[in-house]
Amino acid sequence: MPLLTRKTVIKMLTILKNHTLQTLASANCFATLGMSLFNIILLTYAKSFVQPKLFVSIVSIATIAPYALNVIMGDLADRTTAKATWLIGTKLGQALLYFGLALIINQQTVLSFTIVVTLNVLATLLGNYGGSLFNVIVQKRLVAADRQQAFGINQSVGTLMAPVGQSLGVLIIAVTHNYALAGVINGVTFLLAAACLFIGYPTIMTSVAASKQPSLNTIWQLAKRAIEQTTQLPAISFLGIIMLLNILAMSVDTVLNLYFITAAPKFGLPYATAILLTNLVFVVGSVLGGVSRRTWLDQLSFCQLTLLTTIAIGSVYLGLLLWPNINLILLTQFVTAFCTGKLDPKMYALFTATVTPNLTGTVLGLVSTTVTIGAPAGSIGLVLLYNLIGPQLAFTVAVGLAGIIMLWLWTANHLKYLKKRP
Template identity: 30%
Template sequence: MHEYFNNRGYRAILNASLLSGIGDSLYNIVFIIYAATMPFKSLAVTLAAMATTLPTMLSLVTGSLADRTQAKTSHMVATRIGQTLLFLGLAGMILLPASLPLFLLLLGINILSDTLGQYGNGLVLPLLHRLIPAKELNTAISFQSATGTTVQMVFQAVGASLIVLLNHNYALFGGINAVTFLLAAWVITREKCRLKQAEPPVVAHTHQPILKNIGNVLKFLATNRFLLAVIIFAMFVNTLGSSVDGLMSVSLVQQPGMWLRDFGTTVALLNIVFSVGLILGALFAQDGLQRLSTFKLLSLLTAAMIGLSFSFFLFRSLAAVMAFSFVTSYLMGKINPRVSTLMMRLVPEQQMGTTAGVVNLVALLGMPVGQVVFFTLANVVSAAASWMLMAALSAVLLLVLLLVGTRIADPVFTDSEGQSEKA
């Protein structure tokens, strides 16, 4: 928070990100509601839900393009202007009679806007690296993560309620999203000179092809045992963790005795607990856990997931579920900024966007595998059987993490506070 009030460049980037996040959070939930009104609602809702992962799958390409971009601040403004124009067009077209071609066009606009957002995220990384002192980087990234999660949680709830109050005026929400992107562009423009000074120096050479750039990043990661191990373990943790939310809902359906008043109230309460834990974990960056190595932090997260699994198939206690959900999300709130900070400290500036794309893509790869395995088992056998399998796999992962943690230490940064200690 100190950096937010005293570092105008960082504040401009964060404010622009929050403004874009407000529009996205409002519109994403509203677009799902809009899809549910289509004559082909099952197909529409499925496509709308699946479309959210496509920009992440393209993050390797958008990150590489961001690395190749020289005038990063100008392109950050241009990206927000492009998103503004896309949603102004969407606001007009959504008034047309519903049809499958129109829906696919609107869906394409949404995907294109999110892809531009991924590209903009890649542009920001080297600027943050230069704007924020090294010892404050983890705290600043944590604060950015906490505020972003808060905005997402609050405005998704606002969007779901407001669309009803406004009599399902979807065009108005498209216009609101356009305005938030325009305001984000204005915020960056106000500090354009300051941000330009933080841009990496212009490299006077012919750009490498995207595939070669991606290949160079993969070679770099192959030579950095620590980063490579963190990325691989992040994939395994995400493979298990991506199914938790859905499994909790299936378990509650199968175990009404765990409800607090009714099913909807219980699910809402658990979502709130998880979101609050995620926010607080990122917000309290100096709570003592910053002294732990990355692998010890991942080990604690895996242990919390084991406890969450036990809460469903052994304890069958809502209080235990809430407690372990909070601990799990609190630790997740610390790990995500930690990984981002380490990446920014270890990766060359000209490869930050591509590396972030690799991390995002690898983390995404395990999601469908985990969901197919755990959801299939929950429906064919029982949710308890899925939790037992998750507990067993988490225990194996915990043992491997503890072993690897004794062999691969965190990098030592002489000017940092939290990551300067070895595992």
């Protein structure tokens, strides 16, 4: 079945005419351009210190850690009445943080490194708060049938801009060796994102009134019901499976960042170029997964798609363990990206169909925090194994973790069918 059928293209073009999506996607375009530019700059900056593995590890973990606070960001978003106004405010705040960061990054001391990483974490937290506001705006202004593809298109727009930002970051370092310039450009991109939202303000205004937030137990019951309706899995099993899967998925970048320090020269590639190539392939796969419809993967159940995604991510680590080859790395990255490009928008679209708008940020934030909170610990564990014992053990543990996820998923499915029997 082709990735893009005629009906799919027509449907996608129709959704692209939606002014709300145009405003949000254009802002996301500039925000992702700046964020991806600075992420590769920050990795290169960390690699310039005397202990590159330590500093690269810190950057990689600090990039993931803010997502563990998504329940707080979601709760703040739900308590926010002027959601569109505050979404613009998040972009302005991120711009100010990167302008401030540009003032000190060229000092290249341990203190300046600490401040730079801290400011980057704060900028990510603001972005996550804005992401929760974004979810509610999409939920209120787009019909349920269009949300999955809208989430996919917006994700794809951001993903497409990632290699552009990374390429620009590589070019800036190669030509100027000026980290501060990257910070300034990043700040400008967030100003442009704010400008897009300001110009399209009438298209993103929402009428969701903030209400008194229920207790954590009530939120859990709402989330539990939404999870079981959406995934057809017990809530605890779903959260555990997705948490472990998230550890594997979010650790891929950390592992490759470390792996290419020594492996990139063996492949005949500069460090930044090797990272750029893998990210570029991931972008292509993610975009195709996000915008395509009626493919073979779209016919799979949520559990089947989760299983396939687990196999794809596990194959990345298995390839690094048994057949270290740049072409295999790129191939497995592409397959992983295509699968996650299907899984993530589908999951968000299904959740927004079962949760009331005034609790969307809180419930999705609780789910996101629960499944993400283990990612920093998992990444730290793999990083420690990689640095203290060796990459082979880290890859072996990751492959074993993929096996545990598949076994858990099969068991949860099997028990579900047993319970349905008379």
